[in-house]
Each structure stands twice: as structure tokens, then as C-alpha cells.
Amino acid sequence: MRVNVVLPSNDTTTNVYLEGMKGYPDPKCKPTVKDTLAEFQLSLVNIYECGVTRVVNKITGKKVFYHRIIIEGDQEFGKEVISVKCITNGPLYNVTHGIVKRDVLPAGFQEPEDLEITSNITGSAPEPSLTIAVRQGENLVSGDLNVSPGTNLQMEIFLDKNSAPIYGLGVNYMQVTDTLTQEETIIFNGCSVDPYLFENFNTVDGDLLTAKFRAFKFPESTFVQFRGTVNVCVDRCKGVYCQGQIAYGRKRREIAPSAADPNKIYEVTMTTFIKVDYDAAADKGTASEIDQKFRQLKLANQKLARNSRAGNVFESIHVSSSKSVPDSNPSSSSEAAAKVEETILFTREVISQPEQSMGRSGSSSSRRPLLPLLATFVLVLGVVTRL
Incomplete structure (x- = not known):
């Protein structure tokens, strides 16, 4: 684009x-x-390359x-x-409706003599627009500001004011990457993998999700990218139990995967970046503790099922980067075989x-x-x- x-x-x-x-x-x-x-x-x-947000209508296929x-x-x-x-x-669907005709009316059926229609209300729900933000206290953390490992932060995901009265939110999966070669899962099937580093998402009214976490970094990069898959449901998304509380996240080893939310209408893939680096004035003990916890997160990821990693939940940065490499011969026959979808x-x-x-x-x-x-x-x- x-x-x-x-x-x-x-x-x-x-x-x-x-x-x-x-x-x-x-x-x-x-x-x-x-x-x-x-x-x-x-x-x-x-x-994920530049943080484009994607909204998929799960009913119509519109993106x-x-x-x-x-x-x-x-x-x-x-x-x-x-x-x-x-x-x-999205693609067009051919839907066949079948009607079964009854020869007789049910026993005790009575049709009213007068049928009065008082009103006919037709409307359409707005398309949701989501925003993701990271805050340190009341201040917004953007990509040009640096925070130290161990800094207490809060992630917020919220709907626009037109969609908030109609929809609710729930986070299914979230990954962190160094935007280069490393990636780890921090939310799996709706629950935190390591609540010390990243707590469960919680909500009061359903249209604003918040999660407290501690800043951490990858060894070879100062940028940390969060990649999340967010469900948008009519009225409110189903909460799940995680470590004794209802969250809009859970741990796979504690609860078996639940059925899909029947109110789910949209699936949103969104990202945000923060810049994390060591500060001379930062507490070295806290930074060392965060590094140890991050190594434990890597071990916890190894215990997750293979399909919980980027393979089918996310588009892996390794696969995506290979896909984004342009063809050296743009007029090749493979391009001629492509079709517009x-x-x-x-x-x-x-x-x-x-x-x-x-x-x-x-x-x-x-x-x-x-x-x-x-x-x-x-x-x-x-x-x-x-x-």
C-alpha cells in the first residue's frame, strides 16, 4: 500500500x-x-513490519x-x-435456505384477529476501531522514549467511542519480538505465560482492557514489539479463569481450551513498540532479576505446545521476512500465475x-x-x- x-x-x-x-x-x-x-x-x-492493524470480519471475510x-x-x-x-x-458465499411446510397447525395455535406493528427499526453497527497504548503512570510511552528494564508499565487496548457501547474485547494471544530473529509468547489462549513479567488482561466494562507488566528487553535489540490478537464480540467477550481469577487471558496447563466465543464478530491483529535499554541510574538488582525472569519465560515457551508458537497462531517473523523479500525477476512466470483475491x-x-x-x-x-x-x-x- x-x-x-x-x-x-x-x-x-x-x-x-x-x-x-x-x-x-x-x-x-x-x-x-x-x-x-x-x-x-x-x-x-x-x-508486523511497520505496525499495520488488521481487522477481519469473521462473518463476511471483509478485511x-x-x-x-x-x-x-x-x-x-x-x-x-x-x-x-x-x-x-471478502469472498462471496452462496447460502441455501430450506423451508419445511407443515400441513397442519400445532395444537392450541391461535392467530390474533388484529396484528399491529408499532415501529420498524433498522440500523447497522459501526466497524470497530481499536487503539493500543503503553503508559508509565499517566505518561504515554512512545517509540522515541526509552525505559529501563524493570520499569512498571501498563498496556491498554480500547475501542473508539462509537464502538464502545456495542462491542467488548478479549485478548487471545500475544507475542513479544526483537523485530529481528527472536520471539516469545506472553499470552496463550487468553492467559499470561509468566504473570511476573506480564499480568493477565482485566476489564471493568468490557471495552477497555488493561494489563500491568515490567519492561524487559532482548539481548541484541533495544526495541520490543508486542503482537496481539484481539477478539471483538457483541456486548462483551467471555472471560476465562486464570490462576483463580477471571481474565481476558489463562494458562494452558491449568485449563483445557474452551469453545470459541459465540459473540465473536471481529478478529483484530495489532502491534505496538517500546524502546527498552539499560540506564546508568537504574537499579542493577532489578535489571538482573528481570533478565532472569526473561530467561525463565524462554523456558516456559519451550514447554508450550509447538502450535502455540508462531507457526499457526501468528505469522512468524522468520516466515514473514522471507515473504517480504521481492522477487529478483518481477516479470517471472510465477507472478503471471498470481490472481487478485x-x-x-x-x-x-x-x-x-x-x-x-x-x-x-x-x-x-x-x-x-x-x-x-x-x-x-x-x-x-x-x-x-x-x-
């Missing part, structure tokens, strides 16, 4: 980046800026991919947020909000709107299947 953002001709713009990825070093997630045009190339195959682009300027300009959305149509459409939404407004309140920014900003979206086909 190629996204072109036409910036103002003046010099008020200072930075353009993907939400939550300010300072992220991967050049694939940075725009190419020429004069007043900023161009992003976002993969719809390896969605929606979205991200947010942040444009920062001077003090007068402020900051603008652009929502980029890509909609793919989905139709891509684009919509645009411009939002004005400061960083502090990220949350459930949905309050808008008091800064002036970005009048000269234009955004154009150009389709680059990336979702294909091989015959």
Missing part, C-alpha cells in the same frame, strides 16, 4: 512518521520525502487495514493525525489531536486544523495468492 501525503509548502512541518514509531530505525517504515511530498510504502502481507500518520510542526502548527484505511472485500479501496480521515488525547475520551485538539494538508492514496497490490 502506497500512501502519498502532500505537505504544506511553507516550512512549518518538522517531522512525519507512523504513530508509535517515532525514531524507529527501519527505513521501510520511514517516508521518502521529496519537496512537499511524503510517501509511505506499507506492506499488507507482513503487517480492513489501517494506520495513523503523525505530522509535527512548529509551536503554531502543532500536530496533526491522519488515519489511513485500506478495505478489502480482493479489491482494495481507500478512505481518508483527518484528525486533530495532541498526544495527551490518546485514550477513550476522544477529545480533539485545540490547535488549529491543518488547512493546506492534502492526502492522496495510491494502491499498490500486495495481497495475492498463488495458483
Whole structure:
């Protein structure tokens, strides 16, 4: 997916980046800026690469991919947020309805003489939009801020204000990776693998999930990526028992897998990044304890069933990276054998909000709107299947 953002001709713009990825070093997630045009190339195959969120309607098969682009300027300009959305149509289904005709009415059946229809109400539920955030106290932790191992943090996953009264949330699986070669499961079948490092998700009203955790890092990377699979259910998702409490997560060895939630409508795959590195002022004893707990997490992952790892729950970073390598010969016969499976459409939404407004309140920014900003979206086909 190629996204072109036409910036103002003046010099008020200072930075353009993907939400939550300010300072992220991967050049694939940075725009190419020429004069007043900023161009992003976002993969719809390896969605973890740059944190693209994917929403799948489990009934219709419709898929929606979205991200947010942040444009920062001077003090007068402020900051603008652009929502980029890509909609793919699911397959068409032929459904056959059968009607059984009865020759006689049931015993005691009585039809009312007068039938009065007082009202006819027709409506449609909104498509859910989810946000994932990490906080240290009241402060939002973004990709350009560094936290030390052992820092107490809280992850929040919440619905937009239009969807919150209708849907509920539940986290099925979550992984952490170093975005390179290492990955570990921290939520499996809805429950924490190691509650010391990452606690179970809890909720009060069903549309906001929170989980407390301690910052940890991989040896060869300062960036930690969280990859989660979130269920969106009508009204409220089913809770599961984990270590004596109801959570919107559980441990496989304690409870056998339960049946699928009958209220599940959407499945959302989303990611977030944090930057973790050692600080000279940090408590070395705490950092050493976290490192030991992280090694224990690796051992716990080895005890999980093989299919709990990236094989069929997640798209493994090893598989995804191999898929994302372009073909050296783009005009090869294998490309000619590919067929388009989905139709891509684009919509645009411009939002004005400061960083502090990220949350459930949905309050808008008091800064002036970005009048000269234009955004154009150009389709680059990336979702294909091989015959």
C-alpha cells in the first residue's frame, strides 16, 4: 500500500512518521520525502513490519487495514493525525435456505384477529476501531522514549467511542519480538505465560482492557514489539479463569481450551513498540532479576505446545521476512500465475489531536486544523495468492 501525503509548502512541518514509531530505525517504515511530498510504502502481507492493524470480519471475510500518520510542526502548527484505511472485500458465499411446510397447525395455535406493528427499526453497527497504548503512570510511552528494564508499565487496548457501547474485547494471544530473529509468547489462549513479567488482561466494562507488566528487553535489540490478537464480540467477550481469577487471558496447563466465543464478530491483529535499554541510574538488582525472569519465560515457551508458537497462531517473523523479500525477476512466470483475491479501496480521515488525547475520551485538539494538508492514496497490490 502506497500512501502519498502532500505537505504544506511553507516550512512549518518538522517531522512525519507512523504513530508509535517515532525514531524507529527501519527505513521501510520511514517516508521518502521529496519537496512537499511524503510517501509511505506499507506492506499488507507482513503487517508486523511497520505496525499495520488488521481487522477481519469473521462473518463476511471483509478485511480492513489501517494506520495513523503523525505530522509535527512548529509551536503554531502543532500536530496533526491522519488515519489511513485500506478495505478489502471478502469472498462471496452462496447460502441455501430450506423451508419445511407443515400441513397442519400445532395444537392450541391461535392467530390474533388484529396484528399491529408499532415501529420498524433498522440500523447497522459501526466497524470497530481499536487503539493500543503503553503508559508509565499517566505518561504515554512512545517509540522515541526509552525505559529501563524493570520499569512498571501498563498496556491498554480500547475501542473508539462509537464502538464502545456495542462491542467488548478479549485478548487471545500475544507475542513479544526483537523485530529481528527472536520471539516469545506472553499470552496463550487468553492467559499470561509468566504473570511476573506480564499480568493477565482485566476489564471493568468490557471495552477497555488493561494489563500491568515490567519492561524487559532482548539481548541484541533495544526495541520490543508486542503482537496481539484481539477478539471483538457483541456486548462483551467471555472471560476465562486464570490462576483463580477471571481474565481476558489463562494458562494452558491449568485449563483445557474452551469453545470459541459465540459473540465473536471481529478478529483484530495489532502491534505496538517500546524502546527498552539499560540506564546508568537504574537499579542493577532489578535489571538482573528481570533478565532472569526473561530467561525463565524462554523456558516456559519451550514447554508450550509447538502450535502455540508462531507457526499457526501468528505469522512468524522468520516466515514473514522471507515473504517480504521481492522477487529478483518481477516479470517471472510465477507472478503471471498470481490472481487478485480482493479489491482494495481507500478512505481518508483527518484528525486533530495532541498526544495527551490518546485514550477513550476522544477529545480533539485545540490547535488549529491543518488547512493546506492534502492526502492522496495510491494502491499498490500486495495481497495475492498463488495458483
